[in-house]
Amino acid sequence: MSAVPPSSSVRVRFAPSPTGFFHIGSARTALFNWLYARHCGGTFVLRIEDTDRQRDAEEYLQVLLEGLRWLGLDWDEGPTVGGPYGSYFQSQRGEIYGEYLQKLRDSGRAYDRDGAVWFRVSGEPATIDDRIRGKVQRLEEKDFVIVRSDGSPVFHFVNVVDDIAMAISHVVRGEDHLSNSSKHVELFQAFGRTPPVYAHIPLILKTNGPGKMSKRDSGALIEEYQRRHYLPEAVRNYLCLLGWSSKNDREILPIDEIISLFDLPAINHNNARFDEKKLAHMNGEYVRALPAEEFYDHALPILREEGLLADGPAEDYVRSVLTICQEKLRGLEELPHFCAYFFRENFPMDGDGRKKILASGDPFARVEEFLAAIGQWNGEWAADLLEQFLKTFAAERDRNSSAYIHPLRYAISGQTVGPGFYGMLAVLGRERVLARLVRFSSH
RNA sequence: GCCCUCAUCGUCUAACGGUUAGGACACCGGAUUCUCAUUCCGGCAAUCGGGGUUCGAUUCCCCGUGGGGGUGCCA
Numbered sequence: 022m023s024a025v026p027p028s029s030s031v032r033v034r035f036a037p038s039p040t041g042f043f044h045i046g047s048a049r050t051a052l053f054n055w056l057y058a059r060h061c062g063g064t065f066v067l068r069i070e071d072t073d074r075q076r077d078a079e080e081y082l083q084v085l086l087e088g089l090r091w092l093g094l095d096w097d098e099g100p101t102v103g104g105p106y107g108s109y110f111q112s113q114r115g116e117i118y119g120e121y122l123q124k125l126r127d128s129g130r131a132y133d134r135d136g137a138v139w140f141r142v143s144g145e146p147a148t149i150d151d152r153i154r155g156k157v158q159r160l161e162e163k164d165f166v167i168v169r170s171d172g173s174p175v176f177h178f179v180n181v182v183d184d185i186a187m188a189i190s191h192v193v194r195g196e197d198h199l200s201n202s203s204k205h206v207e208l209f210q211a212f213g214r215t216p217p218v219y220a221h222i223p224l225i226l227k228t229n230g231p232g233k234m235s236k237r238d239s240g241a242l243i244e245e246y247q248r249r250h251y252l253p254e255a256v257r258n259y260l261c262l263l264g265w266s267s268k269n270d271r272e273i274l275p276i277d278e279i280i281s282l283f284d285l286p287a288i289n290h291n292n293a294r295f296d297e298k299k300l301a302h303m304n305g306e307y308v309r310a311l312p313a314e315e316f317y318d319h320a321l322p323i324l325r326e327e328g329l330l331a332d333g334p335a336e337d338y339v340r341s342v343l344t345i346c347q348e349k350l351r352g353l354e355e356l357p358h359f360c361a362y363f364f365r366e367n368f369p370m371d372g373d374g375r376k377k378i379l380a381s382g383d384p385f386a387r388v389e390e391f392l393a394a395i396g397q398w399n400g401e402w403a404a405d406l407l408e409q410f411l412k413t414f415a416a417e418r419d420r421n422s423s424a425y426i427h428p429l430r431y432a433i434s435g436q437t438v439g440p441g442f443y444g445m446l447a448v449l450g451r452e453r454v455l456a457r458l459v460r461f462s463s464h
Numbered sequence: 465g466c467c468c469u470c471a472u473c474g475u476c477u478a479a480c481g482g483u484u485a486g487g488a489c490a491c492c493g494g495a496u497u498c499u500c501a502u503u504c505c506g507g508c509a510a511u512c513g514g515g516g517u518u519c520g521a522u523u524c525c526c527c528g529u530g531g532g533g534g535u536g537c538c539a
Binding site: 036037038040070072135136137138139149154157158159160162163165166167168169170171173175176177180195196197198199200201202203221223224226228231232233259262263264265266268269270271272273289290291292293294295296298299300301302303305309348349350351355359408411412421422423425426427429430431436437438439440441442443 | 466467468469470471475476477478479486487488489490497498499500501502503531532533534535536537538539
């Protein structure tokens, strides 16, 4: 439960069904609910709609909870934290549904047919009070099933019962529920309740092609970003921008600022297409802006996972590698490939890079020339002095320093891109650099 | 089919009824004492169509068109 008691009667809920995936659209719905709760000082309830009771329910639930935690969307009531309106699992609320069903039977709004229980509609158009779309009217024409013939209650019924029983004040959900809201309003009214305030948020569409994002689309699952070491703050920030904006031309915003600016009527009406490239760009911005200490904390487990720390390099060495690499990264995902040669001698030599180097001159000759000179040099092995040395060295031979830098970089790292050259030399250290140059020139 | 809903650059979006229609991503070009994948500068690029209302419409209304959703004993 939250440490700070709610200062508002606003109670919102995120009510996912544990399917084994955490879809980006669901995450965005959870996020908007959470933002609104935090904006109002209200309560964010997590309710698990597990009426299907699958075999792997527990494992499926973990995907969801871990995804929410990763995004920093903490819930005030729900699984693991409890709360006064439990249980927060629909599979454990059968008794409550029974009681509410009896109320509908008593008032003549529920009846049996074909072994199922049906709800009798009123014949009047329902008015949905929607904070984003205004008043929406829709006539629910046909009676509908609320309890299947196998005895299990259907979504529309349990959803409304739980919202009543959990005193939910605002229902923030995807627009795919808008048409069905007339069913829900009818149910609220049949229970003698005023329906909650609704806010139907636009859907997230596929990057290309027709329809909304589905689990199978590239980039559709939160767990994919976890696995690829995206920063959760970046994913969350991007998700905020799908259907909402600060209206001040700023897109990268600290979450506290988003919370204070966020409001339901400010949400857009139109669906948004998902753009993986923009998300990737935003992730890069977040990675490069990370304070050195936090970058280190994020990077260390990744390097370890890739086996790059197997030789037990000194902490100072790892830190200096990360310091020169951070500003060049587009994301933590590429870090291992970007810096592997700092940690092992059997790094791969990039094939295209080799062609590039060969095309621009004789790399072996350049490396040998340099090797001969640097071997004699006994200056301090520091970035600024190495720069001085190379510039003088190149000038004496009437060449541009880049004539040496490119082949040297390739010889030392196996790549044509990387951190600043002199910083790279300094961090690797004299011994390692010279050994690699020798190996390259005598290949 | 019927019902609901939406409509500004390719994409995400901004614009009290009066703006050279702004920003971001992508793309293209240039610069940056060494690479680029960082950074900086520049460029391309939009109000779906037709009617109204108004001195004036991206903005308000209507009709089309197009998109999305719903229409299950799925959620």
